[in-house]
Amino acid sequence: MGFLEFLSALFGWVYTLSWSLSFYPQPILNFRRKSTSGTTVDFPFINTLGFLAYLIYNVIFYSSQSIRDQYALRNHGHTPSVAINDVVFAAHAMVVCAVLTTQYFFPSIWGFERAPGTRPSRLMLGVASGSLIGVAIIIFVVLSAPPDADPRTSWAWLDVIYTVSYIKLLITVVKYVPQLVYNFRNHSTKGWSIWQILLDVLGGLLSIAQLVLDSWLQGDWSGVTGNPAKFALGNVSMLYDVVFMTQHYVLYRDDGTAKDGERDSLLESGEDRRRLD
Incomplete structure (x- = not known):
């Protein structure tokens, strides 16, 4: 394995780890606060469907010989630039998003009180x-x-798989909108974990870097144009991430919340204990 091949594999697994970890701060923050207040169910609900579509797309592109053959016919004999880490990431993301969604749909099983924003x-x-x-x-x-x-x-069936991937793209374009609007109306990012955004930025950068590097190694940019889901996914997500970071660190930085996005519950618990004392 050459250096560039090693670098591509490293980028792939690091972005997989970064994006995978990005799904945990929000459910952990909800659990610590014993509430989903400050967020809406729209994001995890539609994200579950989006990653189900992304999982189907990656699994079939990675394992179906007939789909890979059809792809090769349309892309000068090259194979799809879908790696095993893409499959692992999509499966893990779908499961964690589904679990997060239950915190909104079934708050009682988590010991939460029902909060606003639990209906899609x-x-x-x-x-x-x-x-x-x-x-x-x-x-x-x-x-x-x-x-x-x-x-x-x-x-051909390749077009069906492309359509499934476009579902993920569509969902990526719209999934953040309700939370952005919610933050804007409340003039606060309290309850919305910034750590998921920071990890998402890192994952997006490395995902695109791996895709471009793989296309360079193949000597053909159809690795980018033939895999629009992966390329656009990283770019669109990072644009939203920049807006969220602007809300969190600039527009609403004086909203009274802890700016690491994870200490709200600890500070609130401490204040409650002091009141009781």
């Missing part, structure tokens, strides 16, 4: 239902194509 908004319900309908339409189109159709020029 119409926007997120519309995105979820529209995504499922979109995939169903593309499947119908592919099934309607002639059996001997050339996958290079005709609809």
